[in-house]
Amino acid sequence: DTAVSQTPKYLVTQMGNDKSIKCEQNLGHDTMYWYKQDSKKFLKIMFSYNNKELIINETVPNRFSPKSPDKAHLNLHINSLELGDSAVYFCASSQGTGVWDYTFGSGTRLTVV
């Protein structure tokens, strides 16, 4: 059983399109995150949700909108995709405010052409 699963694994799309990446965790964690890894491999947090409530929202364009229908799911919707959005997006989860059980998904490689 995959603990944190993301779909799709690869996503190629044209500029201007709207796309979504889904994330689900079966660990019973109450906190979920999205991280972005750019072309230089640099990883940075985008969002954090705790029990469906937005906790962290780093300086991310408004075109990115996370949605958490329940504490096991955190989806990322991106409007009007731009070339610079090309990256690997990682979902993660943990329990409460702790970091000891942080678990990452395998990533979604988004390519905007």
Next chain:
Amino acid sequence: AQSVTQLDSHVSVSEGTPVLLRCNYSSSYSPSLFWYVQHPNKGLQLLLKYTSAATLVKGINGFEAEFKKSETSFHLTKPSAHMSDAAEYFCVVSGGNAGNMLTFGGGTRLMVKP
């Protein structure tokens, strides 16, 4: 604010020789520190974590790291490199008012020559 600096963007070693990947951190609080590994086109795997219980932390695959508060360092070592260790390694800090947000270093690419 907290930050992590990985002092080498690339490290190249021969198989069977020791590995040293350097990491310095900055944190206003007692930090939580981690090393993650990312193999090509793969996800992030936790190698080890510092829990403040012991300054020398042992991880998977023979890696270990030593927390040195006086030097604000958390270097990763392995006595003998294996070809399968070739990957990208990330030093990570968390804690204090950053809560459960992980702050990643820029990464070190480890290359292992036969």
